[in-house]
Amino acid sequence: MSNSLELSNTVRRDVLRMTHSARKSHVGSSLCCVDIFAVLYHSIANIDPKEPEAEDRDRIVVSKGHCAAALYATLAHVGFFPVSKLAEYCTNGSPLFGHVTVGVPGVEFSTGSLGHGLPFAVGSAIAASRDDSDRRTFALLSDGELDEGSVWEAALLAAHHGLGGLTAIIDRNGLQSLTTTEATVALEPLAAKWEAFGWNVVTVDGHSHEELKRVLELPTTGPTCVIAETIKGKGVEFMENQVLWHYQPPSDDDLAKAIRALEHEAQQ
């Protein structure tokens, strides 16, 4: 894949095909973090699909395990395993589980229950810091996930140890299981909360590859929280910003319509 934009367009189409054929959803939650994955795996992280176990590789921890379709499609397209395997997503006996699970090349940590990824990432970053290693650890969290207390336990610990190698990326789409995050358990002012916990905070357009690259490029002193403002269902107009597409898999018509729109976008 020659650039990250091309990668994200391709991954979006695969996410739609996977959730359509498996009749499983979380399609909205997968579409919204595609650009973050594309930038991380294509442009930022020091990861070699030919050496997935290399000791000095950067670690990408996907805490919002329900976006498995987006992660698997990204991993396949950057070369961790054949793209043809994506057809096995959520089929009987498949290694491609509905939530992010190890055993798939490139997956560092199994998730699915929220609030587990950041503590694991903190452990990984502490090990790197004590080994004097430059390797970085990225953790992708959903915004609804921030309801979990374990996230904030880990946030305290990361700041206490000044973990410059650690970057948490919040997929800030503003929606969670039943309604908006603000109508559920309000998170705002979110940046101020992370700042108060001792983190560097940057807010970016989570679909702008340029902005994501700029903020993710350099490690900083102390842990960094990137609040990536995203749109749930991004890239498929009729799915955007709707809780429904957290649950509903695309129908045949939905799929055809969505693929056409993405193909059109790719040609531009």
Added chain:
Amino acid sequence: MRKTFIATLLDEARRDPSIMLLTGDLGFNVIEEFAEELPSQFLNCGVAEQSMIGVAAGLAASGRRVFVYSIANFPTFRCLEQIRNDVAYHRHNVTIVSVGAGFAYGFDGYSHFGLEDLAVMRAIPGIDVICPADPLETELITRMILKNDGPSYLRLRKEGEEIFHAEAPQFSRGDAIRLRSGSDLTIAATGTVVSLALEAHDRLADMGIDVEVLSVPFLRPLSPDCVKASIGRGLVTVEEHSVNGGLGSAVLDAVIACGEVPHLRKVGTPAATPSDIGESGYMWQSAGLTTEAVIEAVQSLLKPS
């Protein structure tokens, strides 16, 4: 017991820089020497057990052998899902060390009683579940854990425990240790309450009843050989833990797995909430965890049916 554990771990950690000790802000007067001598192998995670177990998994995924130290229910119940998903599912080299088994913190109330932990750990696949009887077993088992890959749960009492072995016993992972030979019946005990089994042995001997006594530190793996010889003649299990799901249940499962009909009595704490506080002896008495209860169990099995 906890001091023996830390001293053994420190001894091993001096030679092996991959060993790390994490604490949930507990271990006053116990962990200081380790923390001061090997600061890069020590981490206080604060009073935050869920995060601590996740951090342990992250460290283990980066090549560390991690020991997580806290009291009874805090590193078990509070963070059970982290143990199940982050540690056990990934088969990470994390040992959860729980101090204060049973009624070791007998005056501290229900929050500090460790009475259901073995049952819960047995329910999670892939974790060795280990409950040493005395400081000597604790030392040998701590070294054994380091030779074996994968997660484990190490249940310790606290301090001042009696030593039951005249010399270092020879045993491997999964083995029971024979403390007394006997031909009439077997008493299998786990943890400090091995003392009740030994007292029962002596008093039964006076009555002309000859019982074998086993210390069973491993509830998983529990080698069927431990109980195979005893199946025909009957088994009494003794544990400072609920009779639901602990040693008694593990032995029962092992007997059934051998295709045999169990001939077994469990002595443990009732499957009920204790409403009392007190020193261990008082709490044992109050829970019905006594030498008399062990003797009665033996006698009930020996009665002709």
